[in-house]
Amino acid sequence: MSQQAVSQSDRLATRIMWGMAAGIVVGILARLAGGRAEWLARGSAWLAAEVFDPFGQIFLRLLFFVVIPLIFSSLVLGVIQLGRLDRLGPLAARTFAVFFLNMSVGLAIGLFLMNTVQPGRSISEEVQAQLVSQAANQAQEVQARAAAMPRLSFRELVEMFMPRNLLKAVVEFQILPLILFAILLGAAGTQLDELRRRQTQSAVEIVTGLMTTLVHFAMLLAPWAVAAMLASQVMRAGLDVLKALSLFVACVLGGLALHLFGTMTLLLKLFTRRSPGAFFRAIRTVLVTAFSTSSSNATLPTTIAVTRENLGVSASTAGFVLPLGATMNMSGTALYEGCVVLFVAQVYGVSLSLGDQVTLLLLTVLSAVAVAGIPGASLPLIVALLTTFRIPPEGIALILGADRLLDMARTVVNVGADVVTACIVDEGIKTEETRDADQPVRGKSR
Numbered sequence: 001m002s003q004q005a006v007s008q009s010d011r012l013a014t015r016i017m018w019g020m021a022a023g024i025v026v027g028i029l030a031r032l033a034g035g036r037a038e039w040l041a042r043g044s045a046w047l048a049a050e051v052f053d054p055f056g057q058i059f060l061r062l063l064f065f066v067v068i069p070l071i072f073s074s075l076v077l078g079v080i081q082l083g084r085l086d087r088l089g090p091l092a093a094r095t096f097a098v099f100f101l102n103m104s105v106g107l108a109i110g111l112f113l114m115n116t117v118q119p120g121r122s123i124s125e126e127v128q129a130q131l132v133s134q135a136a137n138q139a140q141e142v143q144a145r146a147a148a149m150p151r152l153s154f155r156e157l158v159e160m161f162m163p164r165n166l167l168k169a170v171v172e173f174q175i176l177p178l179i180l181f182a183i184l185l186g187a188a189g190t191q192l193d194e195l196r197r198r199q200t201q202s203a204v205e206i207v208t209g210l211m212t213t214l215v216h217f218a219m220l221l222a223p224w225a226v227a228a229m230l231a232s233q234v235m236r237a238g239l240d241v242l243k244a245l246s247l248f249v250a251c252v253l254g255g256l257a258l259h260l261f262g263t264m265t266l267l268l269k270l271f272t273r274r275s276p277g278a279f280f281r282a283i284r285t286v287l288v289t290a291f292s293t294s295s296s297n298a299t300l301p302t303t304i305a306v307t308r309e310n311l312g313v314s315a316s317t318a319g320f321v322l323p324l325g326a327t328m329n330m331s332g333t334a335l336y337e338g339c340v341v342l343f344v345a346q347v348y349g350v351s352l353s354l355g356d357q358v359t360l361l362l363l364t365v366l367s368a369v370a371v372a373g374i375p376g377a378s379l380p381l382i383v384a385l386l387t388t389f390r391i392p393p394e395g396i397a398l399i400l401g402a403d404r405l406l407d408m409a410r411t412v413v414n415v416g417a418d419v420v421t422a423c424i425v426d427e428g429i430k431t432e433e434t435r436d437a438d439q440p441v442r443g444k445s446r
């Protein structure tokens with residue numbers, strides 16, 4: 001890992017954190033001012049909607065510009081760099097095994113906390129009625145999105161990964177078909193003769209390099225954009241809702257922190273030789289970007305750049321694991337989904353047996369895989385889970401007022417777990433390569 005890259009990224013992370021602090025202070029001041037006079041309240045609402053939000057969008061859209069070509073080029077490169085097709089199976093198997101482990105442990109932590117603390121029992125009927133009526137319209141919209149979602153079946157799975165028109169799917173920002181296409185193209189690339197494989201590889205490397213440079217440009221804006229986005233969020237935050245839901249919010253935030261700093265530390269210690277402290281320091285920029293964008297996909301360009309430059313993970317592992325992770329490895333989301341289902345069940349007095357909760361664990365991991373890496377994407381899937389367990393789906397309204405803050409926090413965990421997975425998979429591959437290099441050459445298979 002390059003020392004210069006780390007110190008540059010350190011400086012950037014520090015600047016972004018200053019941006020976060022400034023944004024929160026400005027947001028609080030605007031709220032206080034708004035509380036004093038009507039015209040000040042109107043002025044700060046205008047500032048949030050007409051200045052801060054669009055400015056934040058410049059940064060976000062720059063990142064989104066890069067996402068599609070970057071997912072494509074990183075995955076093609078990741079697979080082509082393997083050089084041999086028979087290496088793809090073990091790489092994919094290891095990656096998915098760690099994803100599954102991440103999500104199951106995250107969810108188990110969430111379920112444990114909710115069963116122990118039972119925050120749903122402390123919500124009075126008046127507060128329940130107030131929360132539901134406040135977010136009724138928004139809840140209806142989420143329910144409509146849930147109703148439009150495809151049901152899980154083999155036919156739908158084929159549709160999801162292999163739509164008739166790949167380009168249309170990409171234009172609509174459906175990432176799964178693009179991932180499959182890029183992996184297939186990379187696999188085809190490994191079958192080319194050596195010269196053409198190298199030529200294809202360097203062409204894709206150029207695209208990845210260009211996209212990474214664009215990410216570095218976008219990150220120059222990050223401290224200012226993050227300040228603007230957070231100021232706007234604080235100005236709009238419903239503090240009453242957060243207060244009413246404080247126990248639930250504390251459980252979710254506590255669970256997420258435990259998963260990020262506990263489970264991930266354990267995984268790093270068990271499966272890699274990295275120091276967890278140095279690891280978290282190296283990925284600070286990724287964590288703050290995830291927090292401020294609430295989107296694993298928008299963070300992906302930064303995640304790839306930091307994982308390669310600061311952690312020294314090989315381009316092929318980072319290029320394969322991270323785009324998949326940003327779309328499929330959602331351990332913070334899994335934890336959150338489990339918490340919401342149990343919370344709503346507790347408020348409505350529906351009890352879920354141990355057997356129900358094991359089924360919930362499996363269904364939630366599956367549904368978390370289907371969650372897109374964009375803000376608020378898990379809400380319709382939570383509605384579907386509520387319906388499955390015969391819990392009133394309109395109960396989603398209870399948590400909507402707190403969702404934005406919790407979305408920021410769960411996205412940090414989603415992305416942190418992706419980087420940990422990349423480190424674990426990379427370490428496994430490097431160990432195997434060293435072992436193979438120490439053994440006598442037995443011929444190469446294609």
Ligand code: ASP
Pocket residue numbers: 294295296297330333371372373374375376377378379407410411414
């Ligand atoms: N915002 C989350 C992400 O991008 C997805 C979600 O849980 O809504 O990772």
